[in-house]
Amino acid sequence: MGQLTGGDPSLLRRINSAVVLHALRATDCATLTEITRVTGLSRPTVEGVVEGLIEAGLVVETAADEGGARRQGRPARRFRFRAEAGHLLGLEIGPHRVAALLSDLDGRVLGAQAKDVGAGAPADERLDRLRGAVAELLRRAGVARGSLRAVGVGTPGIVEADGTVRLGTALPGWTGLRLGERLGRSFRCPVLVENDANAAVLAEHWKGAAAETDDVVFVLAGLSPGAGSLIGGRLHRGYGGAAGEIGALHLLGREATPEALLSTTDEPLHPLDEQAVAEVFALARDGDLRARAAVERFIQRLVHDVAALVLALDPELVVIGGWAAGLDGVLEPLRRELARYCLRPPRVALSLLGEAAVATGALRLALDHVEEKLFTVDGTLTRR
């Protein structure tokens, strides 16, 4: 990148700071000469920018411990990005549990904490459990609350840009909840709320099964299935934030819900009773005919939902997560049926992150937010 001249000096300073930070973050530590070479900035500019970043607490001079260099005269000063200058949280709020992940500014995970919560617990109780998990996590890690720079949250439902849950039938009291605002009271940093499947697809793209592709659909299989999509590496939320809410695709008939299909009696399962689901799958593996038929019906429904997504979006890859991720039996029928019904069948893979996908994606949201603030100038990422 060439040096910029003229124009708004404060804008220039911000651009140059972002460029230097980016260069430092890509390496363990670097000398001023190395930064000058990598960034294309002048030596005096780099010196001024590094000085400012040290004052801001984002960069520190490392100990000159290279004995070899020392002997040859004054050693070159080396600098590194202070990933410990701030911290991030990734939170999951699900039907059965709440979970929290803590990381530094490089996204390196420093600790995790999860707590069970009843499927029928009201919103207040669910949020209390989450706050408890966060407090425990921060205490164990020895991280002050004031060090948090951003908090990401993944939860079922249609989430609006301001963090309000417009529609969330999976959790009691969730529809209409101003989740971002409620959680915001516990933190002095931005709180970013996202649909759970959307968070999960970010996670699989970051460090999971979708690391190699920018066009991926993540299916959060379960009794209330949903999906999150990346198109060209960007999250596709839809016009009203409802993209991927395939759980509503009951057009096969009112009765074709997972809980009805998976029932081995005349009564459907309870929509959130994953234990009952596990039992049906276990019975099927043991050869129980009614259970096998039920699993078969469920897989057909899943194939149908996934095929609808694939035909609409044409992704390179479909990642199956949620509790279905524990089922070895799902992948093969999915691949076979998608090959039958889709003009260009995508690759199909299981989630690599499993249970951690939603909280990890929420952490990625927080990291994205901080990176955007640190490394972005006027909306343009300086990533090269």
Add this chain to the structure above:
Amino acid sequence: MGQLTGGDPSLLRRINSAVVLHALRATDCATLTEITRVTGLSRPTVEGVVEGLIEAGLVVETAADEGGARRQGRPARRFRFRAEAGHLLGLEIGPHRVAALLSDLDGRVLGAQAKDVGAGAPADERLDRLRGAVAELLRRAGVARGSLRAVGVGTPGIVEADGTVRLGTALPGWTGLRLGERLGRSFRCPVLVENDANAAVLAEHWKGAAAETDDVVFVLAGLSPGAGSLIGGRLHRGYGGAAGEIGALHLLGREATPEALLSTTDEPLHPLDEQAVAEVFALARDGDLRARAAVERFIQRLVHDVAALVLALDPELVVIGGWAAGLDGVLEPLRRELARYCLRPPRVALSLLGEAAVATGALRLALDHVEEKLFTVDGTLTRR
């Protein structure tokens, strides 16, 4: 826009040319003073750029016909964009007809020509009919072939970036056809091939039912249904160009094809026999019970396909086109059913362009290509 200083002089000239062209195109004609004001460029820069554009044939000085100004001394010279400096074609290749639209560089339509072709006609015959239509259209409009700057083409099937039809079951001999290359031999300008539903959504966004929204799904209803989507104003083609190919969503059962659902006998209709379809609809309107049941089945299938798209993508608007656009009866059931099944039901509208949608969208493709060349510098549109 402020004046740029320093840097690569030829890049600057191109930026300034694009800025001036853009300003001139937004108005009938303008004086150098007006261009200077609108663009923020200096007077000498504007003079130099306009001179260059006149040499390139893209700008012309208009006759100074304002008597009032003349009397007050030497009238200010006025300039205009020469939309007639080049021409564009939008072509449709369908199962039953081929069609061509001719426009100037502003996209103003100068003429149209269509020819019927048999549904079973081989590819060579279909292309010959199209070439015939184009030759007639150019002759009637008095436009030389060498004046064409770009040709857009809309056709059923999955189309690759190089204009090859990867899969096209609606037309005989279409799969594997190097359509872009074949048509390219007839023109000395770029030929851009696109899936017909993708072309149609561009058209409705340009001058049809979707002019007000950037998040729209166009459903080309018919015996071989397909869909095209804009996400944030950009065409979503999918990873392999197969996005929106909902015609393959036969998961309701192998027999749930439109031609089977719409049959009033035990035999399905011929997949491309739109005349037979029209008869079923006419019978239904006249109260024939079997025909009404068939239409009802067809609408249920259409609702299902559209719901799948809506749940996956969450568009603001769904536009229904293709031959179903002639059916007043489709909209109400669609709205009612989508409201039942979708968490955030989109608006539903009929195509405004009807039969002209695909060729109009193909013309828009050609216009986009030319605008990108005229008004883009290093990938950044200068539109403001």
